[in-house]
Amino acid sequence: MVQLFPRRLERPMYGLFAELAEIQVQAADTHSTVLGSGYRERMRIAPRLHEHSTSAEELVRRIANRLADSLITPYEAELLYSLALTVADSISAMEHSAELLVLFHSGTQPTPLLEAAKGIERCAELTVTASWKLDTVRELGDYYAQVRKVARQGRRLTRQALGELYARGGSGIDLLPQRDVIDAVDTIVELQERAARTADLLRVKDA
Template sequence: MRLFSRRFEQPLHDLFNEHAQNLLGGAELLSQILGQPLRDRARALPRLHDHAARSLELTHRISNRLADSLITPFEAGALHDLAMTVSDAVNAMERTAELASAQGAGTVPDVLLEVAGAIERSSEIIVEALWKLQKVKELENYYVEIRRQRRHADRLTLRATLELYEKGGAAADLMRARDLIESMERIAAHLDQTGRLADLLRVKAP
C-alpha cells in the first residue's frame, strides 16, 4: 500500500523520519541526564529543551503537509495523531528531566535508569517503524516489540514504587520521588500509543 501520494511522499516521509530520530535523541539524552550527578543535570537540560522545540516544529510541519496531501481522511487523522503522540513523548521526556533536576534528588535509583533504557529501546523501534510508513503492511511486528518494552517498563516502575514506600521518609520526599516515577510512566504510555497508531495504520491498510 502506498500511504503517501507521489507529490507529497518524500517530504512527509522525511519529516516523519526526522521526527522519530529526534525522539530517539531525546530518549538517549534523558538516560544521560538521569545518570548524571545532580550538579550536571541542569547544564544538560537546554539540549533536551531543543529536542522538545524541534518536535513541536516538526509536528506543525507534518500537520501542514497532511492538510495539503491527497490521502484519505482516516490516514490523515491517524498520521496526525502519530505525529502528535511522538511530540507528547518528547515533551514528557523534557518534563521528567526537569523534575530530576529541580527536585534536588541525588542519585536516581538504578531501577529508573532501567526504565530509561526501555524507553530508549522503544524509541529505537519507533525509528525503525516510521521508516516503514510507505509500506505499512510490513509493520506487523513493531507493536509487539513496543508492547514488550512497555510491559517491562511497567514492571520496573512498579518495583520502584514498592521500593520507595518500603524505604519511607518524609512525605515531601516521597511525593517528589513518586512524581518522577509517574513522569516516566507517562513517557512509556506515549510510546506505547505511538506503536498502537502505527499498528492501526497497518490494520486499516487496503
C-alpha cells in the same frame, strides 16, 4: 492498493516522520543521561531536552501542513497526525521528567528507573525503524508487539522503583517529589506504546 500519499509527496512526508523519530532517539539518550547523572551534570544537560521538544513541535506543525495538502482519507490523516503528536508528547514528557529532577534536587535514582529509561531508548530506536516503513505500512510487522513488550517491562520497572521508594520510608514531603519523577517516566512509556498502537492501526487499516 492505493498509496497513502501521492508519489510526489511521499519522500518529503515520510522524511519528516523519520526526522521526528530521530529526535526521539536523541531525546531518549539525553533523558537516560540526565537520570543517571548528579545534580550539576543534570543542570548542564537538561536544557537539551527542551531543544529536542521544541524541534519536535516544529516538525509536528510541518507534518500537519503537509497532511492538509495530501490526498488521503480523513481517517488516515487523523492517525498520522495522532502518531506525530504522540511522539512529540513523549519527547515533551522526557523534558518534564528532567525538569522535575532538577527542580527537586533529586539524588541518585533507583536502578529500576534507570533500566526503564534504557527501555525508553529501545522503543525510540524501534520507532525510527518503523518510520522508514510508513509508506508501506504492511511492512510495519511486529513493531507494536515489540514496543508493547518493552513497555510492559518498563511499567513493571517503574512499579518496582515505586515499591523501593515506599519501602525506604520517610515523610510525604520527601517521598512525593520522587513519586512525581517515577510517574513522569511511566508517562513516557505509556506515550511510546500509544504511538506504536496508532501506527499499527494504519497497518490494520491497510490490510
